[in-house]
Amino acid sequence: MASLALCGDVMLGRGIDQILRHPGTPTLWEAYVHDARDYVRLAERANGPVPRGADPRWPWGDALPHLLDADVRVLNLETAVTAGGTPDPGKGIHYRLHPANLDCLDAARPDVCVLANNHVLDFGADGLADTLDALRASGLRTAGAGADAAAAWRPAPVASATTRVVVLAAGLPSSGIPAGWAATDGPGVAYVPEASDAWVRRIGAELDAVRRPGDLVVVSLHWAGNWGYQVGPEERRFAHALIEGGADVVHGHSSHHPRPVEVHRGRLILYGCGDLINDYEGIGGHERYRADLRLVYLAELADGTLSGLRMVPLRARRLRLEHATAGETAWLRDTLDEICGPYGTRIGAGRDGTLAARI
Template identity: 60%
Template sequence: MDGEFVTLFLAGDVMLGRGIDQILPHPGDPALVEAYVTDARTYVELAEAASGPVPRRADFSWPWGEALGLLDAAAPDLRILNLETSVTRSDDAWPGKEVHYRMHPANLPCLAAARPDLCVLANNHVLDYGRRGLTETLGSLAGAGLRTAGAGRDLHEARRPAVLPLPGGRRVLVFSLGMASSGIPHTWAATAERSGVDFLFEASDAAAAEVAARVRRAKRPGDLTVVSVHWGSNWGHTVPRDQIRFAHALVDGGVDLVHGHSSHHPRAFEVYRGHPVLYGCGDLIDDYEGIGGHEQYRDDLRLLYLVALEPGTGRLDHARLVPLQAHRMRLRHASREDCGWLYEVLARTSREFGTLIALDREGDLAVRPVRPPERPPVTVRER
């Protein structure tokens, strides 16, 4: 924080389980209960068939690749990501779920390598290995000194916002919640007597009003507020109307930034009343490389979101989106051609929301709010 603005690094889904877990120094049990793949090492083999050899017992920093240097150079004030995996040795695979993600707790240095200030957990994989797995996940993350939000041992804990300090006594409050539309089972909802996630059945006006009221109760003068929400389908660029209404209602209710995730590829970036709304940040790290079926969305292309907010108002000053590519289960710079492809898609989809995106000489995507022209000062006589 340099006094002019607060820069947040925001990431979409970070999935360090399954195939990623298998290439790290302490791989867990590779057995899976999926219908078509029963061994997590198969996902490593698919990536190798697509891109080339992947090291086993790789350094903890391997999956992050070139992203770590880029983040260090950008020096954001805070780093916030959606951790979309359980961290457990539990074998209590949730019945009826098609896909289960877990990483071995001994591989947590891989997550710590990115130095996250917060891992949001209200998503559709944090309870993949049951409530026993969630308890171990929460304990493992806390033991590693990693803050969390969105899941807890009861509803009070799951709803409690993360309070991230900034220099000068300022704070960023982050609320994490998940919706049924992302595939979260309703039975994962935390209650007064049961562990789980902060869960919403739908993106309704009433739900938005309730969340906004919680934000206002917790917010102090000078705070910045973020609502991080796991919602919507995995594929497609269309943003449902109810999600737009929900996001707008949050901003109208006092939220400074809406951090959306769940889609496997980036979705539109909107600047609403001066505040950023990220409808889908896409995946950042996963083991999907080599899996076919949705090639038109180029889910191998990933983005680092660096969003700068005015500290007094919470309005967007500017944002820089850095394109990367997953290659050999590691992030690397995207090619100039791929940067251009991603720019064309996001510029088109974001333009529908009145947001202009530019492509700079380095291949990064730049967002600046379209501000109304300054009005001439009005004299007392004219009033």
């Protein structure tokens, strides 16, 4: 039996970076906001004072004990870790965490930081190189980006107390990853241009090169748009094919809110985990999705088969995660139960205020 903590997007740049002990330059290159500290002020206007020079554990808040209790932690790090680089002129939004604030990421003790996403190259190849160097120096494993295609596609193995977990990460254009970011003989991300059988085989070949008997295999995908619960037929076929090809978990992310959960042949598919940490408080729009509510997914697997899935309901307040209220937890339960029902999964109350999948 192994327990995995699976998280969606963790964005530690911009406003989050500004409240930590070593804020980088606040300059932004956005159309409407030019100073990252404005995102802190928006959060304060919505929910109250935010500390400056905050403890590195502050953004994780009440999520931290749940994360640290798992055998293996996997998250999508949607932030470059650099004090330099050149902002990509083709991007409207750029995220970066000052390397001196990397103890904020360390606080959650991630076993694998997924980098195959649409922000890791926001500050170009130099920013990616800085990110890889900083994470490596901190002893943090990465998957999904690298100095060339071989490095970007190389799965990350994690030896837990009970088994070895192998994580392969890749990104699709539906998440906004530019095609030019694909790793070739130069730096970039593990890029899947289409959700096809050919790319299922490519992923399978990469896994076969490192897989050992008894390994748990996680395929982590940055895919689909920011908003909406619908899972396209090509996405579902791709996820099913990955499971049928040997993956034990499909760990999807990119959407700003949770998307459906499915169990296929006893294996877990998270079509979209939603955001976990960001600085979006006080920004209006898409209120029906309640993007201020977040989840940490806690999966228990025995020989790859899902034996239990709990979800920890959280809410973002003052750039920190805190436990959701009873009403917010009920809203998440009812919403998830409705959107997961067509995929054969029901969501109910779990223990200690969590939600549980009925599988």
